[in-house]
Amino acid sequence: MKEISVVIPVFNSENCLDQLYSELERSVSVAHEVIFINDRSSDGSWAVIKNLSDQHENIIGINLRKNQGQDNAIMAGLSRVSGKFIVIMNDDLQHSPSAINKMVEQCREGYDVCYGSYSTKQQNIWKNFGSWCNGKVAEWMFKKPANIYLSPFKIMKAEIAGTIGHYSGPYPYVDGLILSRTNNITQVEVKHHKRFSGKSNYSLFKSLK
Secondary structure, eight states: OOSEEEEEEESSOTTTHHHHHHHHHHHOOSSEEEEEEEOOOSSSHHHHHHHHHHHOTTEEEEEOSSOOOHHHHHHHHHTTOOOSEEEEOOSSSOBOGGGHHHHHHHHHTTOSEEEEEESSOOSOHHHHHHHHHHHHHHHHHHOOOTTOOOOSOEEEEHHHHHHHTTOOOSSOOHHHHHHTTOOOEEEEEEOBOOOSSSOOOOOHHHHTO
């Protein structure tokens, strides 16, 4: 059993993936696996994932038959994890792999889930607005603590990931599934970087989903 599984949904990020994997290898010293889920990218992302998986035994590549959206891609990754702690992060290096150890430590100390919280966000104002709206909806529907930011960069214990993985509906909302299963949640401050390459794949509409 791996200590850590890193789940990364991928969409049109062929220029980020080599660098992302290199930084993960430098940052995570315990036994780990990296699961890249290609959400039917229109660029060469899948070719990069296949090449990386051919070179490195700890990489699992999943190629979705059609574009399913970020949360569905995450669910596909959760179905393949084997680690004690599950990391979910974006593919564009805005989430720093160097923060993983600090976040995992919170779960080792007893929390079920640890979110990465940003003091400064390197993203468009409309994306901040979408995140704010999602947070307010989660407070109303799932009793989310007001001080917790539902970051796409998060770590959870395997047992939480396992219960989430049983969801079989067509429109998963990963943070909602987390909040419906535990309130033993914390967050730590992490740096939010500018996208390594290219531009964001998310519109205002997608940020509100």
